[in-house]
Amino acid sequence: xxxxxxxxxxxxxxxxxxxxxxxxxxxSMFDYFLWYKKYPAEGPTFLISISSIKxxxxxxxxxxxxNKSAKHLSLHIVxxxxxxxxxxxxxxSANFGNEKLTFGTGTRLTIIP
Amino acid sequence: NAGVMQNPRHLxxxxxxxxxxxxxxxxxxxxxxxxxQLPEEGLKFMVYLxxxxxxxxxxxxKERFSxxxxxxxxxxLRIQQVVRGxxxxxxxxxxxxxxxxxxxxxxxxxxxxxx
Numbered sequence: 001x002x003x004x005x006x007x008x009x010x011x012x013x014x015x016x017x018x019x020x021x022x023x024x025x026x027x028s029m030f031d032y033f034l035w036y037k038k039y040p041a042e043g044p045t046f047l048i049s050i051s052s053i054k055x056x057x058x059x060x061x062x063x064x065x066x067n068k069s070a071k072h073l074s075l076h077i078v079x080x081x082x083x084x085x086x087x088x089x090x091x092x093s094a095n096f097g098n099e100k101l102t103f104g105t106g107t108r109l110t111i112i113p
Numbered sequence: 114n115a116g117v118m119q120n121p122r123h124l125x126x127x128x129x130x131x132x133x134x135x136x137x138x139x140x141x142x143x144x145x146x147x148x149x150q151l152p153e154e155g156l157k158f159m160v161y162l163x164x165x166x167x168x169x170x171x172x173x174x175k176e177r178f179s180x181x182x183x184x185x186x187x188x189x190l191r192i193q194q195v196v197r198g199x200x201x202x203x204x205x206x207x208x209x210x211x212x213x214x215x216x217x218x219x220x221x222x223x224x225x226x227x228x
Contacts, residue, residue, distance in 0.1 A: 004155075034216065043117070043204055043219030044156070089155060099144065099208050099217055100169060103155035 003027045004092050006104035014112050019077040021107050023090030026071065030092040034101065035064060035075050038087045047088075048075070077109075085111045115140065117207050117220035118187075125226045132192040132199070134223045138207030145188045146206040146217060147180060156204060162188060163210070195227045 005024045013019045023033075031052040036044035050057040050064045050073065057064050063076045077084055090104040118137040126132050138145050144163055148156040161169040162182035173180065177195075182188040192199055202224050206217035 006155075036219075041221070043119075043206075043221045045219070046216045049216065099146065100158055100161055101156075101217065102158065103148075105153075105155040 002105070003030075004090055004102050004104040006088075006090055006107050008107050009105070010108040010110070012110045012112055013080050015082060016079045019075075019080045019084065019109055019111070021075040021077075021088050021090075021109065023073050023075075023104055024071055025073075025092050027092070027094065027102070028071075029094040030102075032093045033064070033066060033073050034091045034093075035062075036089045036091060036103075038089060038106070044089055080109075080111045082111050082113055085109060117142075117205055117218055119203075119205050119220035119223050121223060122221065123224050123226070125228060126195050127228050128196055129194050132195050132225055132227075134190040134192075134203050134205075134225070135187040136190070136205030136207075136220060137187040138205075139218055142207035142209050142218070144208045144210040145182050146208075147188075147190050148204045148206065148219075150202045150204065150222075152201070159190075192225070195225070197227050200225055200227045 003026050034049040035047040037047045038044040048059050048062045048064050050066050055066050066073045087106045087108045089106045091101040093101050120135050146161050147159040150156045158172040160173050160180045177193045179191045202222045204222045206219045
């Protein structure tokens with residue numbers, strides 16, 4: 001039972017354009033959402049998060065949007081840079097601040113120079 | 114300030130042997146989590162520990178797997194009588210606790226290969 005779904009295994013985007021990564025969830029108890037970035041042979045690193053009381057959170061080139069009614073969130077990266085090429089994992093937790101995270105399967109983003 | 118340290122980075126075991134994976138959390142962090150990533154899959158929660166206590170082990174297989182976080186020393190994930198299906202990357206993460214951010218700091222992972 002995949003409670004957090006990333007339906008696009010891979011995405012290629014031209015350098016300088018916008019990258020949009022999507023994530024859907026099924027568990028209504030989730031109230032905190034995070035994006036992690038992972039390079040090969042390394043551990044995931046935290047990128048950005050959003051709580052269910054917000055619908056948008058922005059940090060530099062990264063913006064996360066949350067649509068609770070659709071149980072959908074997305075990560076926007078603009079402008080995309082070659083160093084953004086990595087696997088991006090969406091994660092969710094229930095009971096805000098509970099650090100037990102449920103991860104999606106990841107989307108491999110490739111930025112084309 | 115050292116990050117989360119995991120060792121070994123790579124471990125090869127034959128079926129039936131034991132695997133021990135170690136994790137030293139970031140300085141000042143008292144909460145440790147273990148996650149497993151099978152090939153082509155996301156990270157799956159296994160166990161959440163604080164010093165000398167297992168808080169949540171709902172993701173641990175019922176047999177052969179155990180975890181501890183002693184008062185002194187690193188956290189240990191132990192897999193007895195390994196099988197080929199145990200081949201995966203095992204990631205440890207830590208957090209300071211008491212701060213409700215949900216953010217975890219991950220180590221670089223230990224990659225277990227069972228022959």
